[in-house]
Amino acid sequence: MKTIKTPLNEKDILNLKMGEVVILSGEIYIARDQAHKRMFEVIKKGKKLPFDIRNQIIYYCGPTKTPKGKIIGSCGPTTSLRMDEFTPALLKKGLRLMIGKGDRSKEVKKAIRKFRAAYLLAPAGCGALISKYVRKAKPVAYSDLGPEQILKLEVKDFPLIVGIDSKGRNIYG
Template identity: 50%
Template sequence: MAEYKLQTPLSDEDVSKLKAGDIVYLSGTLYTARDAAHKRLVELIEKGEKLPFELQGAVIYYVGPTPPKPGEVIGSAGPTTSYRMDSYAPTLIEHGLKGMIGKGKRNEAVKEACKKYKAVYFGAVGGAGALLAKRIKEAEVIAYPELGPEAVRRLVVEDFPVVVVNDTYGNDLYEEGRKEWAKE
């Protein structure tokens, strides 16, 4: 279990050194998107149109924050459950996405895409929304404002804490962690 500090956008080299269970502190830009935004992003790719942000090397954070109070950058901002993005994620990975941050299991198609195109799935601590918001320094809606909490935001983060769940070698922290601690 190693610890890394990484700057986004991520390169093939960055993600290739990561193994399931490693702790990573991400700094730089993240983009937020949930189901509704993913659907639109994939439709744009299928039509060959330009996305609202550069996908190459990007990290997408699955989050729908609470509204900020006056003077706050962002409200609470912890991860949402990732499987809802499983049907869209492989297309984005194929087109350059290097990292996803969420919580919960991914399907085989996502894990395969992580191996084939070199991308990683990070887990953040669900329900730690107030704490994680502290690592977000800037937030700006850049697309689909009509989706409210589900709009696409550009976030600037500093040392945002995540754990590698699925790496580029097919390892899965949820399966391995559980196997290690199960008493059957």
């Protein structure tokens, strides 16, 4: 079992091996469909992204509302495949780790290898459990998107499985 802390260092990313369990602590960004579409448009127009994406982690998730007295509501992963048309552009801008569920497209696998990134799997359909690993949650951008806005989370001991490593090895074959 491996542990990773943010800020990410090159060695940690390159050492990740497909299929192994990795325990993540530190800062990650939440973004899903509509936020990806917007970030993609921003990149296409040559404008600045709402946060510095270099060396960062994106978690594909749209949490429920936060119940009173809690840090965050239920917050499990959403299907990664839907972000795939926008992902290579984000990897090119410096995104290094992605967290989600399910397989990725050929293009994304290729881009993961090219930009020496990796893709991690979160316990799918376990949003209540995952909320226990979140220590802080803060809105970052696109608040008009409601549950699809970009949030910055601080997580502690978030258990993940390496789905695709920087060499392009894929758990789904």
